[in-house]
Amino acid sequence: MVEGTARSFARSIALQSRLHDLVPGGAHTYARGSDQYPEDMAPVLVRGCGARVWDADGNEYVEYGMGLRAVTLGHGYEPVVDAVTAAAANGTNFSRPTELEVLAAEDFLSLVPGADMVKFAKNGSDVTTAAIKLARAVTRRDKVALCNHPFFSVDDWFIGATEMNAGIPGDVTAKNLRFEFNDLDSLQRLFDANRDQIACVIMEAATATAEPTPGFLEGVRELCDKHGALLVFDEMITGFRWSAHGAQGVYGIRPDLSCWGKAMGNGFPISALAGKREFMELGGLNTDSDRVFLLSTTHGPETTGLAAFRAVVETYATQNPVARMESAGTRLAEGVNAISSELELTDFFEVIGRPSCAVFVTRDSNRNPSQAYRTLFLQELLQRGVLGQSFVVSAAHSDSEIGHTIDATREALEIYSEAIAAGTTDGFLEGRPVAPAIRRTAHPRRLAATDKARTDKARNSP
Incomplete structure (x- = not known):
């Protein structure tokens, strides 16, 4: 006792x-x-x-x-701490990219099914907000269908839809539409009532308390394709906890964009936005479209977070x-x-x-x-x-x-x-x-x- x-x-x-x-x-x-x-x-x-x-x-x-x-x-965890210590000893932040950014990106994309490009940051909110911005740019629409999960971001587009919305303009909140997890009809009704206005659907593929019912995720994917909206998976919790490939690897549904963080660095700060090349490149230099200011963070590529991530990947590859x-x-x-x-x-x-x-x-x-x-x-x-x-x-x-x-x-x-x-x-x-x-x-x-x-x-x- x-x-x-x-x-x-x-x-x-x-x-x-x-x-x-x-x-x-x-x-x-x-x-x-x-x-x-x-x-x-x-x-x-x-x-x-x-x-x-x-x-x-x-x-x-x-x-x-x-x-x-x-x-x-x-x-x-010693292998992660050792990797971070070694990286820090060689400097943490520079005025140009490091080789570590190449290696970390290759590691990440080898794990995430269907993702062609990745952009690293520090906070989950940074990358979910970048995903929303990118989806709006791709579709030229403003509204966002949010699943009724408790948290996606500290930024206005999400917090404006909660009780703690002081300081957030009402017109921002008006662009948020809510649907229920495992209730495909609730999402269908949003698309029916907001034709050609929904830029994306953002959701967790599974939660701590609920598995997706048979056919639900497949139905969400079909609705997004039918109505020209992007599907965004929030993998903050499910990534490296459901599997190293995230929930999308467990359930076999490929989102257009996915957002990662938390266990990526075993507590060290690192997050990621991943997605299909045709969308992600709008934030790059290989596009003829108007460019999206996707993510530009001073500390996104600092070496200790990337080193922690690579040590986590190695651990998942060699252990279980x-x-x-x-x-x-x-x-x-x-x-x-x-x-x-x-x-x-x-x-x-x-x-x-x-x-x-x-x-x-x-x-x-x-x-x-x-x-x-x-x-x-x-x-x-x-x-x-x-x-x-x-x-x-x-x-x-x-x-x-x-x-x-x-x-x-x-x-x-x-x-x-x-x-x-x-x-x-x-x-x-x-x-x-x-x-x-x-x-x-x-x-x-x-x-x-x-x-x-x-x-x-x-x-x-x-």
Whole structure:
């Protein structure tokens, strides 16, 4: 069993207060914000190794989520670190392309079916936005059909369609059209209502919680071809987690453009836009059409990101990280769901999704999705040395770490069961529940007076 004795978060609390004073939201990614964790239990990390991390208070955790799904080989994976170190020693950024850009592009295009050209960048948002721009230039249309996935980009074309759309002109938002995953009719209706106006369809071919139903992706491809729209796959999560060839390699559907990032560099910053030559060359020098300012980033070709990517490619060629993730995730999901069944919590808690990218679902005593019960579960896992907003694994998650997590989950679910029986988390949950990362107002996790006092104290500390 896992001992659930109270841990100290004093140093993390002080650092988080200072972060709120210095950084809007207290984190550089909204999904990493303290409002995504139980109050006063948001660890500020100092290092990681494999599947484990340590916080500023010296607490050790088995980590899940792995850098928002960006790490598949484990933290500090030696071959990647060695490749990055060697590249950095020879300089990182120059005024002309490097040989490494040729080698990395060849590696990438050897993996991605149907792609003829690639352009590297640093952020996923950069390349999804470039894909939208390119599709609009190719088709001379403005509207975009977006699948109802939670996130594609920080840029106006996407964020304007969310609740957190302050500062974004309404005419930008008006060009976004929504359809449902695994609902081909919903996409057909968009094409029918917006004839010759849709530039592209952008979507994930699969999600952490849903596989494409038979014929769905084929139907999307056919609709795009019929109506002259480009098909764009977002492979941020599926790339190098579903396979080294992405979801398009698993399901056999070829998009016109695809966008990659996250696990490409095992945590090092690199992203990519890939596509058919006839489209990508509009951003190049071999076209008679008006040129598209596709991507032009100072740090896109810097050597450490490209070296990390090449080391990841080599690892996937010589080992089988996807199989290891699938195995670890399957054992974890089966073990946790067995405990949930044993405690008669199946209607209230379960692990779902692809084993390499699993999430847990928390429901209240009325069987409704619940942030309060989610927070209670996170709270109890943290006290038992497990950190994670999900159960997303890496190839570094060993039997020992999966076993530790299953034991910790049993104890956490025993408390969860008591709260379900009581019909409330009151008396079990310390502090306010977590809140959606993308929401219109800071409420219900606006910084309280006590948070401001901590921030003021941190500001005045030496």
